[in-house]
Amino acid sequence: MSALRPIICPSILNADLAMLGKECEKMLAYGADWLHLDVMDGHFVPNLTFGPPLVESLRKQLGPKPFFDVHLMVSDPLFWVKPMASAGASSFTFHWEAAYEKGGDGEVKEILKSIKENGMRAGISIKPKTPLEKILPYCEQIDMALIMTVEPGFGGQKFMEDMMEKVRHLRKNYKNMDIQVDGGVTVDNIDVCATAGANVVVSGTGIIKAADPTAIIEKMRLSINK
Ligand code: DX5
Numbered sequence: 001m002s003a004l005r006p007i008i009c010p011s012i013l014n015a016d017l018a019m020l021g022k023e024c025e026k027m028l029a030y031g032a033d034w035l036h037l038d039v040m041d042g043h044f045v046p047n048l049t050f051g052p053p054l055v056e057s058l059r060k061q062l063g064p065k066p067f068f069d070v071h072l073m074v075s076d077p078l079f080w081v082k083p084m085a086s087a088g089a090s091s092f093t094f095h096w097e098a099a100y101e102k103g104g105d106g107e108v109k110e111i112l113k114s115i116k117e118n119g120m121r122a123g124i125s126i127k128p129k130t131p132l133e134k135i136l137p138y139c140e141q142i143d144m145a146l147i148m149t150v151e152p153g154f155g156g157q158k159f160m161e162d163m164m165e166k167v168r169h170l171r172k173n174y175k176n177m178d179i180q181v182d183g184g185v186t187v188d189n190i191d192v193c194a195t196a197g198a199n200v201v202v203s204g205t206g207i208i209k210a211a212d213p214t215a216i217i218e219k220m221r222l223s224i225n226k
């Protein structure tokens, strides 16, 4: 479907967090393209995960090569740009809702500028109830748009197929942009995501709980390549 590179990103949110380094190594061995790291501040979403110190430890353990796709579900994204870059994040995806509530359009632009100055790829995400129009003004400046397919906060929720309308609309207008979907994506609904135009796929429980994660990752990649 897409000429864009398929990128499969296991989310480690539902991994054994006491063994995180090993869990990440396993995901890379299974064929993960990127590691999706979900940062939650207990304020923007009703859950708490981790911050730069853990990202830095993972970077030390895994070395310079793995791509850390950091998804920030936090109320003050700008504050975390520099610390995340120093910790070793490769990509910084923040929520439009958080940025806009803090300081409107100026805040969104400031965050994008800071991400670039700090050498990371820039992504903007929207929650399911947020209209796509809100992020269209920034699409020329970002590397990736993340369309949430669940309410952010927890792994293991049900995929919202009606979000595919946003993906289709984006893909129609931005042929070369990385479009990521996140939330409830499994091998059973990957075709729906790929047909709509997503080429970057986050899957947490869909990969971690699979009997054969290597086969699942490969199947997901093939679906996007179709
Ligand atoms: C939800 C997170 C997701 C989540 C995905 O807020 O952003 O990355 O961990 O997990 P699954 O695939 O289980 O929905």
Ligand code: ZN
Binding pocket: 011, 036, 037, 038, 071, 182, 202
């Ligand atoms: Zn995520």
